[in-house]
Amino acid sequence: MANGLGDELGNHSLCEIADLIAAGGVSAVETLQATFDRIDARDPVHHAFVWQDRDGAMARAKWLDAARASGETLGPLHGVPLAHKDMYYRAGRVSGCGSQIRRNDVATTTATVLERLDGAGAIDLGGLAMVEFAMGPHGFNAHLPRALNPWGQDRVPCGSSSGSGVAVASRMVYGSLGSDTGGSIRCPAAANGLVGCLPTNALVSRRGSMAMSWSLDCVGPLTRTVRDAARMLKAIAGPDSNDVSAVGVPIPNYEGALERPLGGVRIGIPDGYFNEELDPAVTAALAASLDVFRSAGAIVVPVKIPGSVALSSSLHPLVMKAEGAANHRPWKQTRADEYSEEVGKRLEAGYFILATDYINALQYRAFALQDILENVFSQVDVLHTPVLPIPTPTLEQTAYSNGPAYLKMVVSLTRNTRPINFLGLPALSVTCGYTPDGMPTSYQLVGRPFSEQLLFQLGHRYQQETRWHLVRPKDLHVGGMAN
Amino acid sequence: MTADLIEKINSELQHLPIGSERWKELAVELSQLQAAAEASRAVHDFDRDPADFHLLLRAART
Numbered sequence: 001m002a003n004g005l006g007d008e009l010g011n012h013s014l015c016e017i018a019d020l021i022a023a024g025g026v027s028a029v030e031t032l033q034a035t036f037d038r039i040d041a042r043d044p045v046h047h048a049f050v051w052q053d054r055d056g057a058m059a060r061a062k063w064l065d066a067a068r069a070s071g072e073t074l075g076p077l078h079g080v081p082l083a084h085k086d087m088y089y090r091a092g093r094v095s096g097c098g099s100q101i102r103r104n105d106v107a108t109t110t111a112t113v114l115e116r117l118d119g120a121g122a123i124d125l126g127g128l129a130m131v132e133f134a135m136g137p138h139g140f141n142a143h144l145p146r147a148l149n150p151w152g153q154d155r156v157p158c159g160s161s162s163g164s165g166v167a168v169a170s171r172m173v174y175g176s177l178g179s180d181t182g183g184s185i186r187c188p189a190a191a192n193g194l195v196g197c198l199p200t201n202a203l204v205s206r207r208g209s210m211a212m213s214w215s216l217d218c219v220g221p222l223t224r225t226v227r228d229a230a231r232m233l234k235a236i237a238g239p240d241s242n243d244v245s246a247v248g249v250p251i252p253n254y255e256g257a258l259e260r261p262l263g264g265v266r267i268g269i270p271d272g273y274f275n276e277e278l279d280p281a282v283t284a285a286l287a288a289s290l291d292v293f294r295s296a297g298a299i300v301v302p303v304k305i306p307g308s309v310a311l312s313s314s315l316h317p318l319v320m321k322a323e324g325a326a327n328h329r330p331w332k333q334t335r336a337d338e339y340s341e342e343v344g345k346r347l348e349a350g351y352f353i354l355a356t357d358y359i360n361a362l363q364y365r366a367f368a369l370q371d372i373l374e375n376v377f378s379q380v381d382v383l384h385t386p387v388l389p390i391p392t393p394t395l396e397q398t399a400y401s402n403g404p405a406y407l408k409m410v411v412s413l414t415r416n417t418r419p420i421n422f423l424g425l426p427a428l429s430v431t432c433g434y435t436p437d438g439m440p441t442s443y444q445l446v447g448r449p450f451s452e453q454l455l456f457q458l459g460h461r462y463q464q465e466t467r468w469h470l471v472r473p474k475d476l477h478v479g480g481m482a483n
Numbered sequence: 484m485t486a487d488l489i490e491k492i493n494s495e496l497q498h499l500p501i502g503s504e505r506w507k508e509l510a511v512e513l514s515q516l517q518a519a520a521e522a523s524r525a526v527h528d529f530d531r532d533p534a535d536f537h538l539l540l541r542a543a544r545t
Contacts (some may be wrong), residue, residue, distance in 0.1 A: 358521035366534035
């Protein structure tokens with residue numbers, strides 16, 4: 001049962017447990033055993049894990065404790081149990097990518113992000129549920145037990161990093177890597193009351209990560225606090241000699257800048273696109289969050305959103321489907337029956353998109369980025385927008401069908417996130433309250449390219465002034481009974 | 484894009500096992516994507532803009 005030490009240690013954030021281990025307050029082995037206890041109590045209900053490597057994780061925890069006893073600390077994540085979306089390859093291991101097709105494929109290389117987390121001292125405990133091949137926003141995977149949102153088991157966890165959202169929110173692990181092509185980190189972070197970080201396009205290496213859409217995919221963390229996200233991003237970001245698409249920019253000490261004052265920081269409230277089609281409860285929570293920033297010294301001003309953002313949102317699926325279709329063509333031709341109906345259909349349009357349309361869409365990204373830099377980020381430092389425009393939908397509302405209500409729902413979930421991927425900008429989603437049904441809702445802060453440090457600074461200050469990130473999910477399963 | 488055209492492209496080029504009930508749905512979806520591409524051409528002169536998205540992103544580093 002996840003009580004006693006297991007539950008107590010589970011209430012620590014990633015940074016708190018890392019610092020406690022570093023100070024000798026608890027060992028990596030004790031922390032890992034407590035993690036196992038919480039997983040044993042909660043995962044049979046929440047279904048976040050696809051697989052676990054407990055023997056490997058325990059062997060590493062013992063090795064890390066021995067290293068620490070001899071005066072060696074690997075890094076800022078020394079001894080912290082993590083688990084990741086099941087699409088990061090490790091040599092000799094299967095990562096099924098939520099699919100039937102990849103369920104037996106053994107990787108021959110290890111993802112750069114996993115190597116970097118290893119180097120920082122983290123323990124890689126297992127693979128987490130995800131939407132099949134990361135293609136879908138509500139979190140359902142027909143091949144896996146349904147991952148259940150700890151804030152409401154009748155609600156979707158969102159996706160495609162569904163298991164990451166559920167495992168961190170239900171306090172089974174302290175942080176998780178997700179991937180975000182159109183909102184797949186930020187949407188599950190929002191639905192599960194977490195922090196989700198979309199780094200600037202190509203800030204983080206994607207070598208050894210499943211490709212969904214090569215020009216849009218990004219790797220980033222889901223955590224409970226902004227400080228945790230800053231620590232994880234620092235560990236994984238930066239150039240990679242094996243991935244030329246990873247940008248060679250210096251990675252700042254994000255944590256070191258978290259306490260900087262906000263005086264004079266200009267936050268833009270969108271006039272256009274992002275303030276449309278919003279549920280009133282989401283609008284109210286976002287408005288209240290702006291008061292916190294005003295009180296902290298930030299300047300909040302309206303800013304007109306150029307039409308290129310709406311067009312970016314419409315062009316995003318064109319790029320994503322064309323690139324995804326190219327990746328999957330051999331399987332779609334020969335193993336089509338191994339896709340679920342929902343995901344198999346989602347790819348099909350990509351095989352009939354004209355090359356001229358795809359190329360123009362890629363070219364338009366440069367224009368749209370220039371447009372938002374000149375017309376938005378010349379006036380403000382960050383943009384403050386909703387993540388999900390509506391309260392977290394029920395399982396029933398997102399049940400697959402060909403009907404217009406289902407299609408409208410699926411499209412609406414990512415309407416505020418996908419244009420940000422198209423523009424390549426960084427974004428940080430942070431919980432800012434609850435809708436009347438008790439489900440968490442979030443804002444996202446969108447910044448200029450490579451402005452993650454400022455986003456963390458703002459998000460951290462917000463969490464210092466509010467308590468949303470400390471609230472335990474109401475449907476958290478604890479040893480046979482709800483929390 | 485029409486359902487007939489998509490079916491012909493598939494039978495000649497892509498050879499995907501797609502059910503016949505999908506042709507009309509795909510025609511609707513592809514028309515929407517094509518409309519987005521047309522809209523981009525209406526507001527931007529690609530012939531005069533050689534901008535590269537990833538180079539611009541790096542150049543815009545704060």
